[in-house]
Amino acid sequence: MKNSRSTQLFQEALKTIPGGVNSPVRAFRSVGSDPLFIKKAAGCKIYDEDGNEFIDYVGSWGPAILGHCHPTVVAAVKAAVDNGCSFGAPTELEITLAEMVTKAYPSIEMVRMVSSGTEATMSAIRLARGYTGRDKILKFSGCYHGHSDSLLVKAGSGLATFGVPDSPGVPADFAKHTLTAVYNSVESVRELVTANKDQVACVIVEPIAGNMGTVPPNPGFLEGLRELCTQEGIVLIFDEVMCGFRVAYGGAQEVYGVKADLTTLGKIIGGGLPVGAFGGKKEIMKHLSPAGGVYQAGTLSGNPLAMTAGIETLKLLQAPGFYQDLEEKAKFVAEGIAKAAKDAGYPIYSTRVGSMFCAFFSKEPVYDWDSAAKCDTKAFATYFRGMLEEGIYLACSQFETAFVGAAHSQADLEKTIAAAAKCFKAL
Numbered sequence: 070m071k072n073s074r075s076t077q078l079f080q081e082a083l084k085t086i087p088g089g090v091n092s093p094v095r096a097f098r099s100v101g102s103d104p105l106f107i108k109k110a111a112g113c114k115i116y117d118e119d120g121n122e123f124i125d126y127v128g129s130w131g132p133a134i135l136g137h138c139h140p141t142v143v144a145a146v147k148a149a150v151d152n153g154c155s156f157g158a159p160t161e162l163e164i165t166l167a168e169m170v171t172k173a174y175p176s177i178e179m180v181r182m183v184s185s186g187t188e189a190t191m192s193a194i195r196l197a198r199g200y201t202g203r204d205k206i207l208k209f210s211g212c213y214h215g216h217s218d219s220l221l222v223k224a225g226s227g228l229a230t231f232g233v234p235d236s237p238g239v240p241a242d243f244a245k246h247t248l249t250a251v252y253n254s255v256e257s258v259r260e261l262v263t264a265n266k267d268q269v270a271c272v273i274v275e276p277i278a279g280n281m282g283t284v285p286p287n288p289g290f291l292e293g294l295r296e297l298c299t300q301e302g303i304v305l306i307f308d309e310v311m312c313g314f315r316v317a318y319g320g321a322q323e324v325y326g327v328k329a330d331l332t333t334l335g336k337i338i339g340g341g342l343p344v345g346a347f348g349g350k351k352e353i354m355k356h357l358s359p360a361g362g363v364y365q366a367g368t369l370s371g372n373p374l375a376m377t378a379g380i381e382t383l384k385l386l387q388a389p390g391f392y393q394d395l396e397e398k399a400k401f402v403a404e405g406i407a408k409a410a411k412d413a414g415y416p417i418y419s420t421r422v423g424s425m426f427c428a429f430f431s432k433e434p435v436y437d438w439d440s441a442a443k444c445d446t447k448a449f450a451t452y453f454r455g456m457l458e459e460g461i462y463l464a465c466s467q468f469e470t471a472f473v474g475a476a477h478s479q480a481d482l483e484k485t486i487a488a489a490a491k492c493f494k495a496l
């Protein structure tokens with residue numbers, strides 16, 4: 070594969086951009102190569118600066134559920150640009166998207182738009198603290214909720230990839246308010262809550278963990294959290310930035326039938342433009358400024374281009390059978406990859422929820438961070454580079470999720486499985 074232009078651009082980028090990238094997970098560091106510089110994308114295909122074409126399973130880390138450049142979304146955004154890129158004043162578009170979100174998620178009675186998932190989770194925990202008058206928060210090892218100080222403790226995604234789960238620059242005085250429990254263990258939560266009686270403001274969880282690879286919740290886990298939080302007056306926050314509108318139109322809450330007090334969203338609801346949102350019970354949301362005292366704001370919040378892309382995307386997701394089709398595609402490719410590994414005599418542990426899936430390079434089941442961390446990341450790196458050579462663009466870390474989108478065709482999925490078979494045989 071020719072990559073001279075990407076290599077040259079990366080060298081240039083290193084001079085003015087720390088590490089050559091604007092977000093660490095893009096750097097290909099843990100897989101021992103340089104990142105590809107992308108020129109354009111269309112449907113499920115992504116094209117780099119050297120003219121290589123790949124089948125894309127990153128989908129901009131989640132938003133591209135329709136594939137890239139869906140013509141309806143593109144046309145709507147182009148028309149919106151003509152009306153102005155940003156006003157810093159209320160628009161009808163914001164009401165439309167808010168109504169679509171509250172309709173999709175019965176637990177969300179009111180919602181505030183922000184510009185990233187990080188802002189959504191940061192603001193949701195501030196609101197939970199303001200509402201309860203408590204300081205401590207509880208998260209799970211291996212879950213990632215963006216990069217605000219309180220949440221960079223035993224975090225997943227790039228932090229798991231680079232082995233720095235606790236970032237320098239976060240004062241110990243902040244981190245001490247963050248308690249960390251074991252994913253899929255209600256017992257570990259109960260112990261921490263008992264030891265910190267009446268001090269925990271919120272439990273924040275990825276109801277389907279997607280930032281340590283894909284780790285589904287065990288039966289009873291989300292229900293157990295719901296019961297405990299209700300008993301203890303703790304705000305339960307489901308971080309659905311990744312799985313929201315991804316695993317079903319009503320996200321994880323629709324799939325598992327458990328309601329959160331607050332929900333954070335992002336990625337898909339912005340249709341590829343920068344958006345996040347947090348919402349939930351009116352009783353809690355009314356404490357947010359200017360209705361209440363908990364402050365939160367944003368120059369570009371509710372940006373008209375982003376609202377437009379979000380509205381058009383959500384409209385398309387409502388097509389009859391959309392999620393069923395997506396699920397069938399994802400099942401086909403995830404099971405095909407797992408079978409290819411088995412046939413090659415190479416053990417993997419395959420997980421999937423809806424169109425999120427992961428091939429863990431492990432013989433043992435993966436259900437929390439400790440079991441995920443046992444994966445053979447060196448073998449994954451070899452597999453990743455092999456797949457890239459075969460024209461398959463995967464997330465460049467074992468601890469990330471692969472996404473199938475509506476634009477992947479049967480031929481794309483079959484090509485992916487054939488590539489995986491070749492790569493597993495070569496391991």
Ligand code: PMP
Pocket residue numbers: 130185186187188190213214215216226275279280308309310311335336345
């Ligand atoms: N929460 C979850 C579950 C995420 O997956 C992410 C991003 N991968 C975030 C929060 C942060 O979102 P953003 O990168 O838009 O700040």
